[in-house]
Amino acid sequence: MKYLTLLPLFLGLASIAMSSAPPARVSLCSGGCPSAAAAVGAAYFMTNEPSGNYMVSATIEPDGTLAPYEAVYTEGTGAHGVRPDAIGPLDALFSQGSIGVSAAQRFVANVNAGSNTITVFAINTTNPAQLSLIGRPISSGGEFPTSFAINKVGNRLCVVNGGKINGVSCYTFAASAGLTPLINTIRSLNLNQTTPPTGPANTPSQIIFSPDEKQLIVSVKSGYLAVWDINTDGSLSTNFQTVTGGVLPFSLLYVPQKNAIIASDPGVGYDIFNMDTNTAVSFPIPGQTLTCWSVFSKESGNFYMVDVGVSTITEVEVTNSLGSTIVKQYNLGNDGPIDTAVATINNKESSFISSFMYSLAANATGLTVLSVNGPGQAKIYQRVDISGPARAANLMLDASNLQGMATFIGK
Ligand SMILES: *[C@@H]1O[C@H](CO)[C@@H](O)[C@H](O)[C@H]1NC(C)=O
Numbered sequence: 001m002k003y004l005t006l007l008p009l010f011l012g013l014a015s016i017a018m019s020s021a022p023p024a025r026v027s028l029c030s031g032g033c034p035s036a037a038a039a040v041g042a043a044y045f046m047t048n049e050p051s052g053n054y055m056v057s058a059t060i061e062p063d064g065t066l067a068p069y070e071a072v073y074t075e076g077t078g079a080h081g082v083r084p085d086a087i088g089p090l091d092a093l094f095s096q097g098s099i100g101v102s103a104a105q106r107f108v109a110n111v112n113a114g115s116n117t118i119t120v121f122a123i124n125t126t127n128p129a130q131l132s133l134i135g136r137p138i139s140s141g142g143e144f145p146t147s148f149a150i151n152k153v154g155n156r157l158c159v160v161n162g163g164k165i166n167g168v169s170c171y172t173f174a175a176s177a178g179l180t181p182l183i184n185t186i187r188s189l190n191l192n193q194t195t196p197p198t199g200p201a202n203t204p205s206q207i208i209f210s211p212d213e214k215q216l217i218v219s220v221k222s223g224y225l226a227v228w229d230i231n232t233d234g235s236l237s238t239n240f241q242t243v244t245g246g247v248l249p250f251s252l253l254y255v256p257q258k259n260a261i262i263a264s265d266p267g268v269g270y271d272i273f274n275m276d277t278n279t280a281v282s283f284p285i286p287g288q289t290l291t292c293w294s295v296f297s298k299e300s301g302n303f304y305m306v307d308v309g310v311s312t313i314t315e316v317e318v319t320n321s322l323g324s325t326i327v328k329q330y331n332l333g334n335d336g337p338i339d340t341a342v343a344t345i346n347n348k349e350s351s352f353i354s355s356f357m358y359s360l361a362a363n364a365t366g367l368t369v370l371s372v373n374g375p376g377q378a379k380i381y382q383r384v385d386i387s388g389p390a391r392a393a394n395l396m397l398d399a400s401n402l403q404g405m406a407t408f409i410g411k
């Protein structure tokens, strides 16, 4: 009897001893790495694999093209939300902002939705694609963390959790200590959810600071924004205010010079929230199915709404009176684009100035770069394969788990 009950324990220990720890980093440029000294920046996304989450980096070359560089272990695990609607397997976290960059403090942070932690990496001063862990992953203050807000000077970070224990929590950042929890910042969204959550409806999508950093705002795919006031010591108001609008408000961007937020909305197209009047107007994108991500380009002055369902980016103009029109639509074939970031390269040596959209082409297991140099002028510039380099490096990677996109420009 004794032997029988102990046997599974021994077998368990043996299998733990036999499975080696994931490698700390693997190179994705076995055919020869691009010149780190020449790179003007880097782009980052994550594998979000339940067996071990890796941050993947690619250098941004002086002409704006990407070159896969390496994958670094986050010491956390990824996760995938539950989708009873079976719309598709992409968009594991139902969020935008699962990777955050502070250019001011030169760090990159990512969520580990499977281990309920946040990992922070320092960006190497000579090679922006080379990341090194700062400390160990820290608890996200809830379950299934999915999105970050980082303040302008880069000494404060807030995260939103979308699981059974959902809500927000905030941290201070210091290069030496990494993240330290800030007191009185764990606040619930009171969502009736499980871990992992069932979505995309009834889950949080993105967390942002207001431009004056006096409010913390979370979009919830139940037709509202949750807004907390931030006190001078960084603590949050006990309860949040609700601004209702839209169907499934997803990614959040402030409209420049306005107290207004434009949100992508897979239920309709996009919404514009007027934060002065606490009202919202929804704008349809004809033929859209899953318009979940968005970016703004200073060069064109327009917003770009990313639809994974029909592989289309819709360029949108917001008028002075907070009206809006569709400028142009760009079809990206089989990309299945999700998280996307914008970066501008201003190379004084070569007088090369250009703005780019870096898009995680999840369905194609790759990255797509588009140049953006004026309204209605987005063009596909480069397509990069990720599955080949990952296979060559033995890096576990699955299109349905991939998530996040953030860029850092250092020159
Ligand atoms: C930064 O990158 C350079 C070039 O790859 C390398 O020589 C150096 O050791 C790195 N520094 C740190 C702190 O990792």
Ligand SMILES: *[C@@H]1O[C@H](CO)[C@@H](O)[C@H](O)[C@H]1NC(C)=O
Binding pocket: 192, 193
């Ligand atoms: C929470 O959701 C579950 C599953 O849908 C449901 O059975 C339960 O009644 C809900 N609880 C509340 C308090 O709404």
Ligand SMILES: *[C@@H]1O[C@H](CO)[C@@H](O)[C@H](O)[C@H]1NC(C)=O
Binding pocket: 308, 309, 310, 311, 333, 334, 335, 336, 363, 364
């Ligand atoms: C995903 O790629 C497959 C081909 O690999 C294609 O049939 C499908 O239409 C693509 N889906 C999207 C949303 O692009």
